[in-house]
């Protein structure tokens with residue numbers, strides 16, 4: 481059984497790769513920092529191999545699929561991603577476009593290409609790492625929240641299509657709140673509430689994926705937030721999101 485994990489050089493992706501090996505999978509680790517990937521490969525031994533890929537380049541995403549197609553991959557984890565903080569008129573456009581390419585375009589391309597392979601074989605799993613941000617509008621992190629809305633929406637639609645065709649292929653979106661990783665230093669924010677550790681997020685994500693859940697929201701507090709979102713108008717939740725995000729700066 482072989483799995484690809486993007487964003488495996490750090491945080492949630494690295495712990496998903498570790499957890500997959502514990503569960504008997506071989507893993508193909510994908511990211512840009514090859515020194516980090518090699519370190520993890522050393523830890524995981526013969527169960528891991530590394531592929532360097534800058535997912536913000538669509539051609540590299542397509543090439544990744546082409547190269548790995550002969551590997552008989554059964555599980556894809558789209559975990560690579562990053563955020564950026566600041567009011568929308570002030571944040572850097574090029575950085576945001578790179579974020580959209582990584583968080584949205586790469587997820588779209590890899591999901592489509594591997595999904596087609598999985599549907600042909602009528603087996604396979606896709607885990608898209610979204611965020612609780614994927615259910616809200618996020619002032620002061622507007623683009624990041626929007627990218628994660630794309631991921632939750634896309635995953636939900638594919639989930640329903642697979643269900644209607646009675647497919648054995650499974651797709652899940654992991655939607656965590658704060659997780660203790662390098663995300664904050666990259667996004668230049670600090671947590672405004674206590675984070676969970678990435679091992680917990682990884683293990684719950686894989687449990688949910690294997691059970692065929694659409695959304696996995698690790699931590700009861702964050703589950704409550706998702707529930708509250710259903711009860712309140714968008715203007716109200718966005719108002720609270722602004723205050724929440726402001727504390728992170």
Ligand SMILES: NC(=O)c1ccc[n+]([C@@H]2O[C@H](COP(=O)([O-])OP(=O)(O)OC[C@H]3O[C@@H](n4cnc5c(N)ncnc54)[C@H](OP(=O)(O)O)[C@@H]3O)[C@@H](O)[C@H]2O)c1
Nearest residue numbers: 487489490491492512513535560561611658659661662663
């Ligand atoms: N931490 C949180 O609080 C939190 C909460 C909800 C959702 N998430 C989501 O969880 C996912 C993983 O983030 P994390 O928290 O684990 O942060 P992290 O520790 O910073 O890890 C981010 C990973 O993404 C990879 N990556 C970024 N840009 C890339 C690119 N252009 N090409 C290839 N790989 C790229 C990084 O690898 P290289 O730099 O080596 O390329 C790294 O492995 C993200 O999608 C994030 O949005 C995080």
